[in-house]
Amino acid sequence: MNKSRRKRIDESLNKLADAQAAIKKALEEEKQALAKVPDDDDNEEKREAMDEIISSLEDVLSSLDEAIDTLETADF
DSSP states (O other), X not given: OOHHHHHHHHHHHHHHHHHHHHHHHHHHXXXXXXXXXXXXXXXXXXXXXXXXXXXXXXXXXXXXXXXXXXXXXXXX
């Protein structure tokens, strides 16, 4: 692999790390917001929707972790 392609991969890795940090922050904020929603019947749908968002963000983070690990351990 030539220097130019290695540089693009490195730049992509940095962008993935930035995205990962932004999503982690959003996840923590969503968890904090969920903690403030009363646990009653009136808010059940809202809590379920927030739980789905949290689950989706955790899935995305898992995929990003895997992608970053793969790029970092690849022999480029």
